[in-house]
Amino acid sequence: MRQKFRLGMAISVFAVIATLACVYLWAPQMQVKDVPFLGPGQICDPEIAAQYGVKGYVEIIYPLVSPDLLSVDRGGEINIDILLRFVSYAPELTEARVSIDPKSPFGGTYGKYCSNNGTEIIFNDFISYNASGSITIKAGETMALTMSMRIPEDLPKCISAIPVAAIGFWADVPMTVDLESACGMEVAIRG
Amino acid sequence: VGKVERILMMLSMVLILLLVPSTRVNAAPYVAGYLRGNVVTTTKVLGAFSYGDFDLGSVPSGEFLAGVTSVAGANGLTPSGWVYQNGIALFNTGEVWWSPQEYYGDTPGPYHVWPVPVGDNTYAAFYVRMSTDGGTVTNELWAYPTVQDLLDDNPVHYQWSLPAHEANFLVGRQKPGLFAPYIKHFQVGVESNVAITETDWSVDCFEPCWYDGAHWRYYPGYACRGTSSHITWIGWTQYCVGGEVYTGVDKTSSDVDAVGWEYTGTTVGDDALLWSESGTVSDIVSKPYASSSKWGWLPVPSGVGRQ
Numbered sequence: 001m002r003q004k005f006r007l008g009m010a011i012s013v014f015a016v017i018a019t020l021a022c023v024y025l026w027a028p029q030m031q032v033k034d035v036p037f038l039g040p041g042q043i044c045d046p047e048i049a050a051q052y053g054v055k056g057y058v059e060i061i062y063p064l065v066s067p068d069l070l071s072v073d074r075g076g077e078i079n080i081d082i083l084l085r086f087v088s089y090a091p092e093l094t095e096a097r098v099s100i101d102p103k104s105p106f107g108g109t110y111g112k113y114c115s116n117n118g119t120e121i122i123f124n125d126f127i128s129y130n131a132s133g134s135i136t137i138k139a140g141e142t143m144a145l146t147m148s149m150r151i152p153e154d155l156p157k158c159i160s161a162i163p164v165a166a167i168g169f170w171a172d173v174p175m176t177v178d179l180e181s182a183c184g185m186e187v188a189i190r191g
Numbered sequence: 192v193g194k195v196e197r198i199l200m201m202l203s204m205v206l207i208l209l210l211v212p213s214t215r216v217n218a219a220p221y222v223a224g225y226l227r228g229n230v231v232t233t234t235k236v237l238g239a240f241s242y243g244d245f246d247l248g249s250v251p252s253g254e255f256l257a258g259v260t261s262v263a264g265a266n267g268l269t270p271s272g273w274v275y276q277n278g279i280a281l282f283n284t285g286e287v288w289w290s291p292q293e294y295y296g297d298t299p300g301p302y303h304v305w306p307v308p309v310g311d312n313t314y315a316a317f318y319v320r321m322s323t324d325g326g327t328v329t330n331e332l333w334a335y336p337t338v339q340d341l342l343d344d345n346p347v348h349y350q351w352s353l354p355a356h357e358a359n360f361l362v363g364r365q366k367p368g369l370f371a372p373y374i375k376h377f378q379v380g381v382e383s384n385v386a387i388t389e390t391d392w393s394v395d396c397f398e399p400c401w402y403d404g405a406h407w408r409y410y411p412g413y414a415c416r417g418t419s420s421h422i423t424w425i426g427w428t429q430y431c432v433g434g435e436v437y438t439g440v441d442k443t444s445s446d447v448d449a450v451g452w453e454y455t456g457t458t459v460g461d462d463a464l465l466w467s468e469s470g471t472v473s474d475i476v477s478k479p480y481a482s483s484s485k486w487g488w489l490p491v492p493s494g495v496g497r498q
Contacts, residue, residue, distance in 0.1 A: 007196060014199040031427060033297045034218045034417075034434025037259050037278045037382050039290075053298040105329070105352040108307065112347045113478070120348055163347075165307035174299060179282070182308065 040176045046089050056088035057174045058096050058137065060166040062181040070164065071188035075153035078187055079146050080164060082129075086173070088139035093173070095138050100145075102127040102168030110165055114158035123162050126150050149187055161186045221259070221417035221433020222440045223380020224450050224465050226399060228410035230363040230376060235322045235402035236262045237479060238379035242281055242312045243393030243453070250283035250390065256383050257281070258394055260319045261432050263376040263423040264328075264357040268365070270376070271357035272296055272425035274432075275328055277319045278382070285311045291321075291330035291351045296425050300353070309349055310334045315341050318479035321360070328355045333479045344476045362401040363410065367424050374421045374429065377401065381440070381452050382417075382433050388454065397449035400472045407472040407480055409448045412465035419461050448472065 042048045043057050061083040072078040086096045101107055102124045111122040130146045137143050149162065164185035166177050240258030250256070257280035264273035276292045289309040293300040309332060310317065318333040330353065333346035340346065361376035379399040400407040417433030424430065441459045444451035450465045474480065 003193075010196045010199045014203050017203045032421070032429050032431055035261070035274050035276070035294050035297055035422065035430045035432050036219050036434070037257055037276060037280075037290075037292065037384075037432075038299060039255055039257075039278075039280060039384055041253050041384060105350055108349065108351040110307065110347065110349045113345050115343065115345060158345075163308055167307070177288075177307075179286075179288070185308070 040179055043174055043176050044087070049089060054174055055090040055093045056086065056096065056139070057176055058098060058169075058171045059085045059087065059176050059178055060169065060182075061085060061178040062164070062185060070185065071190055072149070072151055073190045074151055074155050077148055077150040079148050082145045082147050082166070083142050084137060084145060084169075085142040086137040086139055093139065095136050096171050096173045097134055097136055098169055098171045099134050100129055100132050100168055102129065104168070104170075106170050107168040108165065110163070110167065112159055114156045121156065121159060123165075124167055126152070126162070127167060129168065151189060155189065159189060161188045218417065218434030219382050219384055220386040220435045220437035220440075221380055221382040221420060222437040222452055222459060223259070223261075223378040223415050223420055223432065224396060224399060224412045225364065225375035225378045225415050225420075226362055226401075226410035227375075227413045228363045228469065230268055230361055230365040231401070231403075232265065232267060232359040233362050233401040233403065234324070234359055235320060236260070236360055236362065236377055236400070237318065237320045237402075237407065238399045239316055239318045239397045239479075240279055241314065241316045241395045241397075242287075243395065243451075245392045246390040247281075247283050247285055247312060250387055250392070252283055254383060254385055254387055255280040255282050256381065256387055256392055256394065258317065258319075258396060259380055259382045259432070260321065260399070261378045261380075261422055262321055262360045262362070263374075264323070264355070265359055265361045265376075266357045267359070268361065270361065270374070270423040272423055273356045274423055274430065275321050275330075275353070275360070276432075277321060277330055277332070279309070279317050279319065279332070281312050285313075287311055287314065287317070289317075289332050289349060291353060293328070293353050295356075296428065296430055307349060309347070310336060318346070318476070320479055323355045323358075323360060325358045326355055328353045331479070333476070335476070341476055344478055346476070346478060348478070360401070367429075371424075371429065372419065372421050374424060375415055376422060378415065378420060378422060378432055380415075380420075380432070381437065383437070386437060386439070388439060391454050393443065393451060393453040395444075395449065395451045398472055398474065400448070408470070409472060410469045411467050412445075412448070412450065414442065414459045414461065414463040414465055416459070416461050
């Protein structure tokens with residue numbers, strides 16, 4: 001009698017747990033995944049990147065630039081060296097295609113208003129590169145580019161500096177910026 | 192009988208193991224406010240942030256504190272599985288970087304970018320707007336360096352476009368099924384790559400709202416944590432922003448359509464009320480709320496959106 005009771009209890013417990021498991025497994029909340037906000041530290045970490053299906057990235061690096069040296073007169077032009085480095089985590093990903101067009105909003109735009117009713121000064125209009133269109137970078141390779149920033153003579157006095165931004169690029173892999181080399185970079189406008 | 196009992200016990204143990212949620216691999220600490228109301232479609236959402244005065248030097252190098260605006264893409268009321276995010280990340284250098292991103296589920300799109308420095312921790316406000324025309328998602332940021340710039344409405348303006356994958360965004364919440372949790376389709380909150388616990392940091396999030404075709408509107412605001420921040424779903428998989436509770440972060444102030452988050456050691460309750468009002472937004476600045484973008488809608492160039 002006692003054995004039958006214990007067996008009955010075991011079957012009941014099993015039935016309850018099995019029912020819960022069925023409900024849980026078939027219910028939509030069975031799987032929950034995370035939408036991360038990935039920064040360079042995560043994109044550039046192969047293990048973390050792999051968790052999110054990132055097979056490689058293009059990094060924008062500003063080599064050997066001292067922020068103190070970045071200044072230019074109104075009407076003048078300044079050249080800033082840029083490196084594009086493609087890192088692939090997957091053997092089948094042998095190259096990345098990078099598009100260059102500082103006039104396209106798909107490469108980002110930026111500008112400043114000088115007064116409430118004034119028009120926006122678009123900084124992209126001052127920027128060009130020594131390459132344009134679509135370029136291909138092989139895995140492990142680094143491509144050198146020069147960004148030219150030409151400041152118009154009649155730039156409003158309210159603009160005393162322009163941030164240096166990796167504007168005008170988009171790629172078929174994630175792009176990121178080497179924060180250390182880009183830290184605090186802006187072009188001071190003289191005059 | 193004993194043998195049958197043992198078998199049943201073992202089967203029960205296996206089933207219990209199946210019921211235990213799997214550990215998340217790279218979850219990020221996150222806390223946010225969401226607009227609680229019936230789900231509606233929209234083509235524009237907006238949120239704003241500012242950083243408080245705290246000891247930046249205590250923040251470890253490489254770690255960031257980001258104000259993150261997230262919205263789910265959809266066709267009508269059916270989520271597409273795409274999530275559009277804008278992060279404004281503060282580093283211990285004091286620099287603030289802006290990064291518009293897009294994800295299909297938890298997989299970043301090819302145009303995940305980290306493009307530009309947009310200011311520093313002393314800035315009066317950063318306004319972020321995401322707009323879609325069905326072909327392009329336009330991410331815009333207005334950075335106001337000083338209170339005077341706010342009063343004069345003189346921001347620095349950034350714009351970054353990404354390909355859209357659906358017709359509209361969603362705001363509000365809905366349940367995809369009887370056993371499913373509420374999905375909160377528009378969230379404005381704070382996320383780090385790892386929990387920053389070395390200083391009592393604070394971030395103000397204000398005016399999360401959506402455009403209804405005539406006005407910028409908000410619903411009552413409620414808190415969600417990184418494990419209850421479900422924002423969209425694909426099939427039977429749901430996606431949480433962040434994925435981890437930002438332990439020790441609480442709301443220290445709140446007003447209509449605004450909340451201040453601070454690391455205090457106390458964790459905000461899930462679904463805690465932030466504000467109870469709903470209405471239309473009025474602000475001292477106007478540019479982020481303008482009905483059209485200066486750069487307008489442009490066709491997606493070839494190569495953009497290629498996976």
